[in-house]
Amino acid sequence: MTAPTALFRALADRTRLRIVNLLARGSLCVCDLQQILGQPQSSVSRHLALLKSAGLVADRRDGLWVFYALTAWDTPLARGVLAALRDHLAGEADYRRDADALSRLRLRGACHLERRRRPASRPAPRRAPARLEA
């Protein structure tokens, strides 16, 4: 269980709030997050590492991809904060735009590059991983 200051510090950044907002819709690989956020990959990875160290997200490797998912709904503090945050962000235009971009990306197939590397020979990475416990 992380200290409350670590939780709030992790959420005290706009890019990380955008990530949390997106992961609230289901787990995502880094490249898709990068696509939606429009930021350099090192930045996305760094923010994800910070969220992970704060206990807010967990990562799971699947081949070349690493999928991140929200994982803090089990501690009461994080659950309360994330619930309040989710309700609030639903009313903010910027975050809604991100959610829309995610929907569009999912429609034309998540992991925007996967079709280049997986010519329909393999089941392709799962979009909604069953469980995360890291």
Next chain:
Amino acid sequence: MTAPTALFRALADRTRLRIVNLLARGSLCVCDLQQILGQPQSSVSRHLALLKSAGLVADRRDGLWVFYALTAWDTPLARGVLAALRDHLAGEADYRRDADALSRLRLRGACHLERRRRPASRPAPRRAPARLEA
């Protein structure tokens, strides 16, 4: 209404969490906070100014004293976050110690120096101000 990042940034500091925890028990003047926190006055004032700019507290002057009070229960995000935070801090020993110190300080008269300056001639500053709307 402050941006969510400002709210979380304001809460991403241990001293400020201690202040919020204390103010959740009612409004307090700076000198009493300083007494309980055991930190230099400039530090307490600086943290209070930051909390104020984040919209979490309001100040009200009464003679020489300035009383601070939590004031963010009106926005849904802040209310949700503060509620979750209050429940969480109730279980952390350090913050409970602060609450105990506040109780003791109230027993022997809040505003620990007031009796030196108010020899029972004036009603003395109120401990629980009726309403704050800053």
Next chain:
DNA sequence: CTATTATATCCGCATATCCGAATGTTGAGG
């Protein structure tokens, strides 16, 4: 007016944070 008390703000200074570019690492394919 002066003195005193409470609080706010300023000043360096140390440290932390954020960023993008560059480099490392890992896993799949050939």
Next chain:
DNA sequence: CCTCAACATTCGGATATGCGGATATAATAG
């Protein structure tokens, strides 16, 4: 083995933050 793609980490620099001491402001008492 080598190559490539996804991701992680490191690097250097700009900016932000937290801190205590010093100083400024505000209000009250005399």
